[in-house]
Amino acid sequence: MSEIDHHSAVPVFRQLAEILRGMITSGEVPAGKALPSIPYLSQEYGIADGTVKKAIQVLKDEGLVIGVPGKGTFVIGQS
Amino acid sequence: MSEIDHHSAVPVFRQLAEILRGMITSGEVPAGKALPSIPYLSQEYGIADGTVKKAIQVLKDEGLVIGVPGKGTFVIGQS
DNA sequence: AGTAATTTGTTCGTATGTATC
DNA sequence: AGATACATACGAACAAATTAC
Numbered sequence: 001m002s003e004i005d006h007h008s009a010v011p012v013f014r015q016l017a018e019i020l021r022g023m024i025t026s027g028e029v030p031a032g033k034a035l036p037s038i039p040y041l042s043q044e045y046g047i048a049d050g051t052v053k054k055a056i057q058v059l060k061d062e063g064l065v066i067g068v069p070g071k072g073t074f075v076i077g078q079s
Numbered sequence: 080m081s082e083i084d085h086h087s088a089v090p091v092f093r094q095l096a097e098i099l100r101g102m103i104t105s106g107e108v109p110a111g112k113a114l115p116s117i118p119y120l121s122q123e124y125g126i127a128d129g130t131v132k133k134a135i136q137v138l139k140d141e142g143l144v145i146g147v148p149g150k151g152t153f154v155i156g157q158s
Numbered sequence: 159a160g161t162a163a164t165t166t167g168t169t170c171g172t173a174t175g176t177a178t179c
Numbered sequence: 180a181g182a183t184a185c186a187t188a189c190g191a192a193c194a195a196a197t198t199a200c
Contacts, residue, residue, distance in 0.1 A: 037168080037169065037170090038169075038170070039168080039169080053170080053171075053172090056170090067169090067170050067171070068169085068170070069169065069170040069171065070168075070169050070170070071168095071169065071170080072169065072170080073169095073170075
C-alpha cells in the first residue's frame with residue numbers, strides 16, 4: 001500500500017489526497033461507502049489529525065466525497 | 080478544589096486528567112465507583128465535551144479507569 | 159411494552175497557536 | 180513572508196447501552 005513521504009516536495013496532505021482518490025477510482029471504496037475515519041487515517045499514516053482533514057477537504061472541494069458529522073466521509077456516486 | 084487554567088502551558092485535557100487522577104488516588108472516588116459524568120465535568124470546569132473525553136482517555140490508556148456506555152467511567156481496583 | 163433521558167464512544171467541522179521549512 | 184504540519188480546543192451530530200418512567 002502507498003506510504004507517505006515526509007521528505008517529499010509534494011505536501012503530505014496532497015499525497016494523502018491522492019491515496020484516497022486512488023481508493024475511490026479503483027473501486028476499493030465504492031460510491032455510498034465511507035472512507036476510513038479521520039482518526040484511523042491519522043494513526044495509520046502517522047500524520048496529524050488536521051493534515052488528514054486538509055487532505056479530505058481537497059476531495060470535498062472536488063465534489064468527490066461529502067462529510068457527515070457523526071457518521072463518516074462518504075463517496076459520491078457520479079451517476 | 081482545583082481549577083482549570085486556560086492560559087497555562089499545560090494543556091487543559093492534561094490538567095483535568097491530573098484532577099481526576101487526584102480524585103482516585105485520594106480515595107475521593109474509590110475503586111468500583113464512577114467518576115462524575117462527562118457532561119457534568121464539562122459544565123463544572125467550563126471546558127468542552129471533547130476535551131473531557133480526551134482527559135478521560137488518558138486515564139483509560141493507563142488502565143486506571145474503564146468506560147461503560149450507559150453507566151459511567153469506573154475506577155479500576157488495583158488488587 | 160415503549161418511550162424518553164442519561165451516559166459513553168465515535169465521528170466530522172472549525173478555529174487557534176506554534177514550529178518548521 | 181508564505182506554506183506546511185502539528186497540537187490543542189471547541190462545537191455538533193450520531194450511535195449504542197443503560198436506566199427511569
